[in-house]
Amino acid sequence: MTAPALLEAYSGRRPERLPVWFMRQAGRSLPEYRALREGVGMIESCLRPDLAAEITLQPVRRHGVDAAIFFSDIMVPLHLAGVDVTIQPGVGPVVAEPVRSAADVDRLVDHQPGDASAVAEAVRIVVAELDETPLIGFAGAPFTLAAYLVEGRPSRDHLAARTLMHADPESWRRLMRWAADISADFVRTQVRAGARAAQLFDSWAGALSLDDYASHAAPFSARTLAQVRSLGVPVVHFGTGTGELLGAMRDAGADVVGVDYRIPLDEANRRLGGTTVLQGNIDPALLDAPWDVLEAHVRDVVERGRSAPAHVVNLGHGVPPGTDPDVLTRLVALVHSL
Amino acid sequence: MTAPALLEAYSGRRPERLPVWFMRQAGRSLPEYRALREGVGMIESCLRPDLAAEITLQPVRRHGVDAAIFFSDIMVPLHLAGVDVTIQPGVGPVVAEPVRSAADVDRLVDHQPGDASAVAEAVRIVVAELDETPLIGFAGAPFTLAAYLVEGRPSRDHLAARTLMHADPESWRRLMRWAADISADFVRTQVRAGARAAQLFDSWAGALSLDDYASHAAPFSARTLAQVRSLGVPVVHFGTGTGELLGAMRDAGADVVGVDYRIPLDEANRRLGGTTVLQGNIDPALLDAPWDVLEAHVRDVVERGRSAPAHVVNLGHGVPPGTDPDVLTRLVALVHSL
Numbered sequence: 001m002t003a004p005a006l007l008e009a010y011s012g013r014r015p016e017r018l019p020v021w022f023m024r025q026a027g028r029s030l031p032e033y034r035a036l037r038e039g040v041g042m043i044e045s046c047l048r049p050d051l052a053a054e055i056t057l058q059p060v061r062r063h064g065v066d067a068a069i070f071f072s073d074i075m076v077p078l079h080l081a082g083v084d085v086t087i088q089p090g091v092g093p094v095v096a097e098p099v100r101s102a103a104d105v106d107r108l109v110d111h112q113p114g115d116a117s118a119v120a121e122a123v124r125i126v127v128a129e130l131d132e133t134p135l136i137g138f139a140g141a142p143f144t145l146a147a148y149l150v151e152g153r154p155s156r157d158h159l160a161a162r163t164l165m166h167a168d169p170e171s172w173r174r175l176m177r178w179a180a181d182i183s184a185d186f187v188r189t190q191v192r193a194g195a196r197a198a199q200l201f202d203s204w205a206g207a208l209s210l211d212d213y214a215s216h217a218a219p220f221s222a223r224t225l226a227q228v229r230s231l232g233v234p235v236v237h238f239g240t241g242t243g244e245l246l247g248a249m250r251d252a253g254a255d256v257v258g259v260d261y262r263i264p265l266d267e268a269n270r271r272l273g274g275t276t277v278l279q280g281n282i283d284p285a286l287l288d289a290p291w292d293v294l295e296a297h298v299r300d301v302v303e304r305g306r307s308a309p310a311h312v313v314n315l316g317h318g319v320p321p322g323t324d325p326d327v328l329t330r331l332v333a334l335v336h337s338l
Numbered sequence: 339m340t341a342p343a344l345l346e347a348y349s350g351r352r353p354e355r356l357p358v359w360f361m362r363q364a365g366r367s368l369p370e371y372r373a374l375r376e377g378v379g380m381i382e383s384c385l386r387p388d389l390a391a392e393i394t395l396q397p398v399r400r401h402g403v404d405a406a407i408f409f410s411d412i413m414v415p416l417h418l419a420g421v422d423v424t425i426q427p428g429v430g431p432v433v434a435e436p437v438r439s440a441a442d443v444d445r446l447v448d449h450q451p452g453d454a455s456a457v458a459e460a461v462r463i464v465v466a467e468l469d470e471t472p473l474i475g476f477a478g479a480p481f482t483l484a485a486y487l488v489e490g491r492p493s494r495d496h497l498a499a500r501t502l503m504h505a506d507p508e509s510w511r512r513l514m515r516w517a518a519d520i521s522a523d524f525v526r527t528q529v530r531a532g533a534r535a536a537q538l539f540d541s542w543a544g545a546l547s548l549d550d551y552a553s554h555a556a557p558f559s560a561r562t563l564a565q566v567r568s569l570g571v572p573v574v575h576f577g578t579g580t581g582e583l584l585g586a587m588r589d590a591g592a593d594v595v596g597v598d599y600r601i602p603l604d605e606a607n608r609r610l611g612g613t614t615v616l617q618g619n620i621d622p623a624l625l626d627a628p629w630d631v632l633e634a635h636v637r638d639v640v641e642r643g644r645s646a647p648a649h650v651v652n653l654g655h656g657v658p659p660g661t662d663p664d665v666l667t668r669l670v671a672l673v674h675s676l
Contacts, residue, residue, distance in 0.1 A: 167631060
């Protein structure tokens, strides 16, 4: 029995079929998702095992993608640890008591990882249903968790978090160690329950200079990644606007680097020295363009991806909410034909 | 009589005193600004000559910076052209009828640049008051104008605008030509009334890949810049997250490239081939750090800036609203002592 194409590629080999999945494939673009979510809050939907499992499975059934990505939210492990966080529609995650001082960090790091049995149960349901298609575990990277905790809400430039790392590096270090362990615990739960790979999303890493990333974020991503890789699964490391950070993200201990839509894959491969498996990077803006424009773009992405040791096709950012799901299905067929 | 330090530096010479000013120095961080703005809408404040002039002058008096930057809003030339745009507090610019189709572009490009006499009058008041300190004219770059027009409101990834440029390049081109001329007309008004330099803000250019920037944005920035430079003033071109785009932004026809906080100035200088005047790039996140941390950072910025032919010290992004203005005043004194 051959390994699934996704895991072949994540191991650095080129499977017969080019594997493809989409960040945010589980969720808002699917009518069957919107129907399931009616009247159910975001965090609640992540913690009802039947619901989280069904949402995770929907895009696999519909599109025939080569992987499921566990449906969750970056804030879930914080919620499980007892941090007061809500997901406000139209705003995003809001933290009731932002972490701004050494005393705030003291209070925060007293929180232990919470009971993640609902997550484990959801993963078991998914894996039982999936047959050969692998499930990818999901977590936010420590910097992204910390950025939310310090800002208290989504932010463009993450100013308060970036101030804290320079103004009080010792508190920052304690906050980041805590976030790294919370994040690792959350992914490890998913892997132990059956996820066969994991992706660490550092959504906001692109707000950092390379120096700041290397000094104040990467060591803590490394802490998370090491705890996940010790379970023997490959890990993907992704963030947007990270063209300057690709090498540092790989060196934090990732098997695969996710590339956003801004950097062509052959250029990303050059920056990474030609030795790293790449994932990406169809521009989500083209999903809503005429098919011939999208097809030409996808062929270009695949062509550039051939420079890397192996390539998993994905978007260069999440599926936009307004995407026509039929376009995604057609895209999977196109990639599988290449 | 020697030229002001700012203009010396913008011309590629190193003046005796290192010039410094701050993006968004005029505005929200100053209590005297907040007092003036009480009960006055943003666009109204830009179009009342006495008010716009006073707001422009406030930071020059308070901080002793080497330049005034004309107080305005990126949306003002759209408003003057009769486009229905409002600045909603806590949201930002909102366009009543977003431009999404060829027909929308048809309607838009019928709008002529409006009567900018209030802007010219404000500039004349400022210049009369300023004595030797030069005034820098201000406008948004065509891509940033177009992104607002297409999205209808602030957006993280400017998806609709980026879709349009690929889905309907001909409509995109017409939209961008219009935006380029509106932007040029707005800056030319300021220069004719006495501004001695100009800065084109492409706030959202960092959302584009280099290919997309070069094909779908830079030619139109070039159209704006050429119209401004023909009046004989130096122009600065700035955007955030533009580390990959610096060369293309310079090649669009800028005398000076503004560098955001993510890329060290010596690296920016290397990317630009060592021949371009740089402006930047103190990290605004450090304005709220202890003084010794900020001072060490500023000294590092100035040191790295010495690699460039000339350097105008600035922030790597706008002054954050919560900044203590006394820190900015102290910063000016520090830079002038270096």
